[in-house]
Amino acid sequence: MTNSLQKLAVLLVDDHTVVRQGTRDLLASYEDLDVVGELADGETLTGMVKVKHPDIVLLDLNLPGKNGLELLEELKKQFPELCVVMFTAHTDLQYIRRAVTLKADGYLSKTVTQQELYEALREVTDTQNRPVYSQDVRDKLAENGTEEASVKLTAREQEILLQVAQGQSNQDIAKELVISVKTVETHVANLMKKLGGNNRNHLTAYAYKQGLV
Numbered sequence: 001m002t003n004s005l006q007k008l009a010v011l012l013v014d015d016h017t018v019v020r021q022g023t024r025d026l027l028a029s030y031e032d033l034d035v036v037g038e039l040a041d042g043e044t045l046t047g048m049v050k051v052k053h054p055d056i057v058l059l060d061l062n063l064p065g066k067n068g069l070e071l072l073e074e075l076k077k078q079f080p081e082l083c084v085v086m087f088t089a090h091t092d093l094q095y096i097r098r099a100v101t102l103k104a105d106g107y108l109s110k111t112v113t114q115q116e117l118y119e120a121l122r123e124v125t126d127t128q129n130r131p132v133y134s135q136d137v138r139d140k141l142a143e144n145g146t147e148e149a150s151v152k153l154t155a156r157e158q159e160i161l162l163q164v165a166q167g168q169s170n171q172d173i174a175k176e177l178v179i180s181v182k183t184v185e186t187h188v189a190n191l192m193k194k195l196g197g198n199n200r201n202h203l204t205a206y207a208y209k210q211g212l213v
Contacts, residue, residue, distance in 0.1 A: 005032040011054035012038045026114045042071040061088035094211030106132035160187045165207035
């Protein structure tokens, strides 16, 4: 296969050896993809990222030790420019929404075809198209996302909403995000306006309803 696209380095993290090897073999058939490493858990993941410098981490949800969502959060804090795509058999809304809140660049179910997986990995490098979903995940969001579809929150608003739901004060949030308390207050006010509430309890209830907490 001849391909002039920039070669992408992919790191696989999946505790099922057969799945991991099968995914590696599928991706190896594309000249513009290079599997630079494989891990069965997240114990050495950050170290591997530092050594292998992948463009994309393809990350399972259920892993021994820290789960995929915990690892996603760690990776995004340490390597904010790294593309992290969840690749899992679990497509419950609570997992999808939590992953998006944690800034996952994609959420793919393991029912995808080889071509769909390849196209998703190519697409996720385009910042305009993130997050990238497999078709079944998009369908599930469409079916259950009437409220989500009508309310568009920025990444920062989602981040602050989650911290409000966790009981943090404006001062705590400002310190955590290294922004001013005034900026936090503005975001909280905008959230209340968008979500139709007038207090933090309403924001917390919304976050729980959406499976963000």
